[in-house]
Amino acid sequence: MEPVLSNPQSERVKKVRALHRRSSRLRAGLFLAEGPQAVRELLCFRPETAQAVYVLDGASGAVLTELCELARDRAVPLFAVTEQVMAAMCDAQHPQGIAGVARPVDVLLHDALDGEGFVVVLTNVRDPGNAGTVLRGADAAGARCVLVSDSSVDLYNPKVVRSTVGSLWHLPVSIGRTIPEIFEACRSAGLTLLAADGVGNTLLPDTELSQPHAWVFGNEAWGLEPEVRDACDEVVRVPIYGHAESLNLAMAATVCMYASAAAAHPKLG
């Protein structure tokens, strides 16, 4: 390992910290992955995209030790840093002792769509935590890919990366295309477009999910712009059985995605 990095004002630290800003990420072609879970999934699933790993000097826990071994094993440059340097690099208040810098993993729209299973489209999702949580849910429910519209939060925002808890490296993602481009690509791939929205006419349990389909999710208030809704084949709502006015985006999306998973994995017997 290199000497311990101890100067929070050094060029290297400033360059890592700059990755909190979208413009710097675009210029550098890099982004920041904070915390053990993100670093592990980066090193396990896409080590060739890892540029460096920074670990707290003297950290002795089993998790960090394992991750350092993993980085060495994958030939990823590993640097020990002081607490001050870690704090200066990271966006998280408690960076949990490890962070990685990596190259983007997004793929072309058509490459993302090449595969099996339901597709997830995020349109105008602005809250980083919500975007990351839906990506994590898409991964858990076995989605083919996640397509993030250009009007949504940047997928490489440190808060989004953190809240995906590693799922960013688990399934194909595509970013930066307009909603019409995404919809056209989905239709060319033979997908039915299902808008998820609290005003939908079709109830989720009555929705045909055995055919190839894409879920289209909107912004935080779990609402889609009328023109986006109108461009979809069906507008589906999760039934509300009690007095709640709605579910939040992440919960509604999770229920929809697990309904697709259930249709794709029918019970035996």
Place this chain on the structure above:
Amino acid sequence: MEPVLSNPQSERVKKVRALHRRSSRLRAGLFLAEGPQAVRELLCFRPETAQAVYVLDGASGAVLTELCELARDRAVPLFAVTEQVMAAMCDAQHPQGIAGVARPVDVLLHDALDGEGFVVVLTNVRDPGNAGTVLRGADAAGARCVLVSDSSVDLYNPKVVRSTVGSLWHLPVSIGRTIPEIFEACRSAGLTLLAADGVGNTLLPDTELSQPHAWVFGNEAWGLEPEVRDACDEVVRVPIYGHAESLNLAMAATVCMYASAAAAHPKLG
């Protein structure tokens, strides 16, 4: 309406602010409900428990105007306050112009259990946002009641109240009892205890949900203490179809609760 309250240092404002602390809530027998959605549901569902409503002086939006009319109509004391007073009273960074003070609505364990539908038990849930989100999901999915163990976050914490978005007033809740007391009451009510945990042996799609049951949810990492798991009849896990290690508590709970809702509302035809 009374004269505008303009002194952030007044006794009244201090008493409201004190409700951010659990000890003060217990002493006063009151809690704080911030934001239009919470105040609306308080006034619509349990106006007799509302002690006062505070609204930003000069606020003219349709939502706040409607809520002021609602408060007058329900004979709930209504006070106009300055921005400084509102900020001093509230826990939220952006209190959205309205807040209410109300008496607790929790009921006895056995009264909460008197009804139909699945039951939700929260054990050792510490994060306010998670507790509130699960309560909101329980409401949406049509749960009979929510039973919160004494080892969980205080339900009347302003952050919990906010994140329930009004569901706190929609279904019976019981608080402050130990996990063994809650489990015994559930068994006496004829409920099967289903622990939701990533280590479960039974997959959610294979779980019998047509019989009366209670979901037992654990803390943030979506894990239950072994002794809590062992005290349940089955340990159920939400299947993970992709590479995600887990779902977060709110997402896993939502999938479980909507599976119960689907069993309770079978598709026609």
